[in-house]
Amino acid sequence: MMKTHALIFGFVAFSFLTFGQKAKSKKVVLNNDIDTVSYLMGVNIGNSLGKEMSEANFELIVQGFRDAIAKGPLVCQDSSDMILSMYFQEKATKKQAQEDKKNEVYKVAGEKFMVDNAKKAGVKTTASGLQYEVMREGEGGHPTAESKVKVHYHGTTIEGIVFDSSVERGEPIEFGLNQVIPGWTEGVQLMTKGAKYKFYIPQELAYGSSSPTPVIKPFSPLVFEVELLSFE
Incomplete structure (x- = not known):
């Protein structure tokens, strides 16, 4: 040892x-x-x-x-604590201001995308601001917010960058509709079994100011192609 x-x-x-x-x-x-x-x-x-x-x-x-x-x-301990606290607070404030300025660019770009996209043929907009296209209709009833669904999906940013895709992985996913972002919860309820929709989710119904992955910028809309395979 x-x-x-x-x-x-x-x-x-x-x-x-x-x-x-x-x-x-x-x-x-x-x-x-x-x-x-x-x-x-x-x-x-x-x-x-x-x-x-x-x-x-x-x-x-x-x-x-x-x-x-x-x-x-x-410098005495009390003065040291005060000086350091003020310094780091000012530093954090400046950093936040820089982040806010950068995020405002993402927010404006996202809002413009949603406005322009709403004018495209075949795009429908719900009261919440969710936009969608019907790529293929299914049949039967609709899932509810409490349903467990099985889907295939392909998620991209508005620039077309793929950030997640069960299609590319070749394996569908199952989850509760009340466990996902609001845009998904609302959108999938519009579908029936076998349907395939394309959703344009505004940032308010996605991740808002947060950024779950570097690919998804704060205040960014998301685009999903979703196929509802089954639900219960």
């Missing part, structure tokens, strides 16, 4: 030394386990700070780290 322990630290030390040489950074000498752990702690702290504070003065970060350990920081 001790040999394994030593080998692990030895491998880690060698890896970091090798990386350091490749990056042409200052050579780090790790003589024992404490050296290795100490260095790795610094790496973890650096990785964390590097992602959040790319504009930071890292020499002062190191100095603050040393002062804190020596119990002699230049």
Whole structure:
């Protein structure tokens, strides 16, 4: 066990030394386990700070780290907490403003798509704003919001990028109609067994401001071709 322990630290030390040489950074000498752990702690702290504070003065970060350990920081704890809180709050506000500006572009593009699409021949619009085309009618009754349905579907963004498709996987899916986005719950209830519809779901009936996958941008309408195989 001790040999394994030593080998692990030895491998880690060698890896970091090798990386350091490749990056042409200052050579780090790790003589024992404490050296290795100490260095790795610094790496973890650096990785964390590097992602959040790319504009930071890292020499002062190191100095603050040393002062804190020596119990002699230049700023008292209360002032430190207040300054850091204000800084990160301002940073978060700026980031949110940037996100809002970017999302507004998606929202406007989505709204324009829905307005233009509603004018196309064969497209129907419900009171909620859901749009659909009948590609093939089925027969029989309609499922309810409480029904369990079995469907094949092909989902794309308004740009035509596929984000999910049971058709491409070659395997239909079963789920409760009350367990999906509102556009699906409403739309599939319009169908009968064997029918195939194309739905244009406005962002209000899809994911709204959230983004479940990078392909689906916030406030984006979604397009689905859905075939209702069965329901119960």
